[in-house]
Each structure stands twice: as C-alpha cells, then as structure tokens.
Amino acid sequence: MTETRQRSTERVTARAAALNLEGAAIVVGGAALVLGALASLPFFWGRSLPIAGPGSVSQFTALAAGVVGVVAYVVGRLWHRDALTPFGGSPSRQPAGDHPARRAVTASAVFDTIVIGIAHGIIALLGWLALGAVLADGFTDATVYAVSATALAGVAVGVTAYAVFLSATRIDLMRLSTVLAVFAIVGIIAAMLSAPDPHWWQYHLSALGMSNTVSSLTFNLTLIVAGLMMAAIARYATDLTGVEPEQRPRLLRVRVCLILIGVLLAGVGLFPLDVSQILHNVSAVGMLIAFALLVFWVRPALPGAPRSFFVFGYVSFGVIVLVAVFFVTGYYVLTATELVAGVIVFGWLTVFLRVSGAGARG
Numbered sequence: 001m002t003e004t005r006q007r008s009t010e011r012v013t014a015r016a017a018a019l020n021l022e023g024a025a026i027v028v029g030g031a032a033l034v035l036g037a038l039a040s041l042p043f044f045w046g047r048s049l050p051i052a053g054p055g056s057v058s059q060f061t062a063l064a065a066g067v068v069g070v071v072a073y074v075v076g077r078l079w080h081r082d083a084l085t086p087f088g089g090s091p092s093r094q095p096a097g098d099h100p101a102r103r104a105v106t107a108s109a110v111f112d113t114i115v116i117g118i119a120h121g122i123i124a125l126l127g128w129l130a131l132g133a134v135l136a137d138g139f140t141d142a143t144v145y146a147v148s149a150t151a152l153a154g155v156a157v158g159v160t161a162y163a164v165f166l167s168a169t170r171i172d173l174m175r176l177s178t179v180l181a182v183f184a185i186v187g188i189i190a191a192m193l194s195a196p197d198p199h200w201w202q203y204h205l206s207a208l209g210m211s212n213t214v215s216s217l218t219f220n221l222t223l224i225v226a227g228l229m230m231a232a233i234a235r236y237a238t239d240l241t242g243v244e245p246e247q248r249p250r251l252l253r254v255r256v257c258l259i260l261i262g263v264l265l266a267g268v269g270l271f272p273l274d275v276s277q278i279l280h281n282v283s284a285v286g287m288l289i290a291f292a293l294l295v296f297w298v299r300p301a302l303p304g305a306p307r308s309f310f311v312f313g314y315v316s317f318g319v320i321v322l323v324a325v326f327f328v329t330g331y332y333v334l335t336a337t338e339l340v341a342g343v344i345v346f347g348w349l350t351v352f353l354r355v356s357g358a359g360a361r362g
Contacts, residue, residue, distance in 0.1 A: 051142060069125070122222075194213070295313040316344045
C-alpha cells in the first residue's frame with residue numbers, strides 16, 4: 001500500500017511539474033509574440049511586403065526567430081537550475097523535497113550552452129526562410145499588408161520561443177542527437193537550394209562553400225557550428241562520473257576522437273577550398289581517420305551497447321572504404337563520394353549519441 005501511494009505521489013508531482021513547465025513555455029512564447037510584433041511594426045508599417053525574398057515578411061521573421069531562438073534556449077537552460085549548464089539536473093526529475101546541489105558556472109558549460117543555443121537559432125532561421133519560400137511559390141505575386149505581416153511575424157516568433165524553450169528544458173543526449181541531425185540536414189539543403197551555380201554538384205560538395213554568397217555562408221556556418229556542437233557534447237557522451245578506473249582510458253579515447261571529429265569538421269567549414277586547399281583537405285581526411293578510430297575503439301568503451309550498434313559501425317566503415325574505391329576507379333564522382341561518406345558519418349554519430357543517452361538513462 002505504501003509503495004502504491006508513493007508511486008501515486010510521484011505521478012502527481014511529475015504531472016504538476018510538466019504542467020508548470022508548459023505554463024512557463026506559454027509565458028515565454030507569449031512574451032516573444034508581443035516583442036516580435038512590436039519590433040516588426042516599424043519595419044512593416046505602411047508597406048505591402050512580399051512573402052519571400054529581400055525585404056520580405058519571411059526574411060524579417062526568420063532573422064527575428066533566429067535571435068529569439070538563441071535567447072529562448074538560454075532561458076530554458078536556466079529554468080529551475082542553479083547554474084548555466086547544458087545538461088543540468090532539474091527539480092522536476094527529482095523526488096519531492098530533494099534539491100540539486102549548486103553547480104559552479106564553468107567556461108566550458110557556458111560555451112556548450114551557447115553553441116547548442118546557436119544551433120537552435122539557426123534551425124529556426126532556416127526553417128522560416130524555407131517555409132516562406134514554399135508559401136511564396138503557392139501564393140505567386142501575392143503581397144502582405146502591414147497589419148497581417150506584423151501578426152504573422154509575432155506568431156512565428158512566439159511559436160519559435162515556445163518550442164525552443166521546451167527543447168532546452170528537456171535536452172539530453174537523445175534529443176540532442178535529433179537536434180544535431182536536423183541542424184546539419186537543414187543547413188546543407190538550404191545551401192544546396194540557394195547555390196548560385198545549379199551545377200555545383202558536377203565539381204564536389206565543397207564547391208558549396210567557395211562563393212561569396214549566402215549559400216556559401218550557410219554551408220560553411222553549418223559545418224562550423226555542427227563541429228562545435230560535436231566537440232561540445234563529447235564530454236557528456238563520455239561521462240566519467242562513477243566510472244571504474246580501468247574504464248576511464250577507453251572512454252577518454254572515444255572523447256578525444258569525438259572532439260577531433262568536431263574540430264576537424266569545423267575546420268572544413270572554416271577553411272573552404274578557395275581559402276586553403278591544404279587545411280581544407282587535411283581537415284576532411286583527418287575527420288575520416290578519427291571516425292575510423294572511433295568505430296573500432298567504441299566497443300570497449302561501451303561494453304553494454306547492443307551488438308547491432310557495433311555491426312552498424314563496421315558496416316559504415318566498410319561502405320566508406322567502398323565508395324572511396326569507387327571514386328579512385330572513376331565509378332563515382334567526388335560529390336557522390338563526399339555525400340555518402342558525410343551521411344554515413346553523421347548517421348553513425350547520431351546513433352552513437354542515442355545509444356550513449358540510452359545507457360545513461362539506464
């Protein structure tokens with residue numbers, strides 16, 4: 001009877017915490033809606049605006065939503081927490097009457113939070129731009145009056161703040177793997193669709209980052225931020241808390257590989273081919289080498305992971321080697337080789353984060 005009563009109390013507490021969180025998210029979204037509308041009104045007043053393109057509703061909305069997304073993420077991380085931590089404990093996950101220990105604010109924790117917040121902001125920015133382009137195609141030559149544009153911008157910013165705030169309060173390795181995947185996919189596709197040369201694919205994937213255009217900026221920024229995200233979450237994917245001494249070196253090797261992959265991926269975006277061919281190629285090749293080491297070092301570091309995960313890693317490595325052979329023999333063009341290798345690396349890393357998150361939950 002006592003056990004049943006305790007479970008019932010925990011369910012009631014969890015339900016109250018969830019409702020409290022939703023209430024806070026509504027307040028944050030409502031405040032962002034009002035601020036977004038007030039900020040957009042001077043820009044829209046007395047004008048009829050296009051849906052997409054320069055000076056359009058979607059352009060202003062995307063920029064505002066991007067900024068609000070970063071702020072909402074930081075606010076969400078501070079919600080019910082004693083310090084600015086990317087993966088801190090929340091009272092909603094603790095038994096009634098229990099309080100988390102106060103955590104000191106460290107430079108690495110602030111860096112991690114800002115990087116992940118920027119990723120949320122860029123996803124919001126590109127998402128609203130993409131939606132604006134789709135709506136512009138559906139409503140050809142349509143314009144939006146100032147009052148309607150103000151209302152739409154406010155609602156879009158409010159929805160962004162609401163969604164990002166909830167994402168921040170519930171973020172963990174499982175959810176972060178989805179954020180990383182969505183961020184990379186949205187960024188690369190946006191760069192492809194906005195590329196000034198429609199035949200960029202006839203050269204190589206890195207051609208997307210070689211022009212002084214929005215497409216190039218989007219491509220390179222996506223790689224840089226995705227790399228920083230990977231480096232930032234490396235410590236949390238290889239948490240050493242409570243780990244046996246003999247297991248620590250194995251996890252540290254995996255952590256070093258993850259950090260290297262993140263830093264080198266950022267290097268690919270930081271040094272486009274037209275800036276430094278040597279640094280660009282060294283970053284790309286080094287990332288693949290670090291990935292190969294990670295695939296073969298992860299098994300002793302995660303002995304409890306399912307066997308299918310390790311098989312998936314070996315198969316992924318084998319496919320990368322195969323497409324490299326196809327490229328050398330002239331069967332594949334460089335763009336196809338880079339796309340296949342990139343998808344495989346990001347796919348494996350996403351699964352790795354989910355497996356690590358599942359292990360941490362257990």
